[in-house]
Amino acid sequence: SAHNRIGYDSAGASLHLIVAGSYGNGIEIVGQGTDSNIVDWSYVGLDGNGNGDRPNGLRTGQGVYIAEGARGNWIGQESTAPRNVISGNYGPGICIAGSGTENNVVAGNYIGVFRLGNSPLGNSAGVVIRDSARYNFIGASTTGNLISGNRGDLFPLGGGVVIFGEQTAYNTVQRNLIGCDYTGTRAIRNRSAGVIIGGGASHNLIGGDSAIGNHISGNGTLP
Numbered sequence: 001s002a003h004n005r006i007g008y009d010s011a012g013a014s015l016h017l018i019v020a021g022s023y024g025n026g027i028e029i030v031g032q033g034t035d036s037n038i039v040d041w042s043y044v045g046l047d048g049n050g051n052g053d054r055p056n057g058l059r060t061g062q063g064v065y066i067a068e069g070a071r072g073n074w075i076g077q078e079s080t081a082p083r084n085v086i087s088g089n090y091g092p093g094i095c096i097a098g099s100g101t102e103n104n105v106v107a108g109n110y111i112g113v114f115r116l117g118n119s120p121l122g123n124s125a126g127v128v129i130r131d132s133a134r135y136n137f138i139g140a141s142t143t144g145n146l147i148s149g150n151r152g153d154l155f156p157l158g159g160g161v162v163i164f165g166e167q168t169a170y171n172t173v174q175r176n177l178i179g180c181d182y183t184g185t186r187a188i189r190n191r192s193a194g195v196i197i198g199g200g201a202s203h204n205l206i207g208g209d210s211a212i213g214n215h216i217s218g219n220g221t222l223p
Contacts, residue, residue, distance in 0.1 A: 002033060002034065003036050006027060015041075016048075018046070020043070020054030023058050026063045028065045031070060032069035032100065034071075038077070039076070040082040041084070044063040044087075045087050045088040046088055052088075060090065060091060063086045063091070063093045066104050067098045068101065069098065075094060075106045077107060077108050078107060078108065078142050084109045085114075087149075091123065091124050092123055094127045096127070096128070098131050099131070099167070103137075112147060122149040124150065124151075126148075126161055129163045129164070130199075131165050131168065132167035134169050144177065148181065151191040159190055161173050163197045172205045173205070174205070178219070180218050192220065194216040194217075195214075
């Protein structure tokens, strides 16, 4: 399935698609040829007001799952108006997994917070890239994500962005706010760390020059 859109795309629209309470993953984009799809204007794991959790996953699934060779899909857009709010899910808010799962973009979203971006409503982790997924982008050329308030108990969960596993490589994390509110001035911590890279992951880029760097602050378990 290619070139599909999940969400509400009218200019200036205030309505959102609600994807909540699913037994498994909230949204799945899976398989070779499942390319160039867009998810925007959606609350994933929240109620219709964006103020209460209605989690997907029943402790095992994700809010959004991209895997098995899906490519070129967008979660969010370059602008923030059609953002998704992906929060409160039992598993990670977004998981990108598997060999051949490449060139997917996550941009302009709130992940792990309420719709206003000023208080936590955590997933177990914010964004997880694993199992040989490559060349994916968390943050786009002009717009990043707010990834805060994610609080899973078991390491490496609880991280804002987790890049994990051998051959998980060449992924880019730029222009994001990780561990703070939407203003970048108040902490909304991710439980374990802002960014975790482990399990043999290599050649991944976190930040860049001052124009495209991330704001990573306020993370970690309080004493």
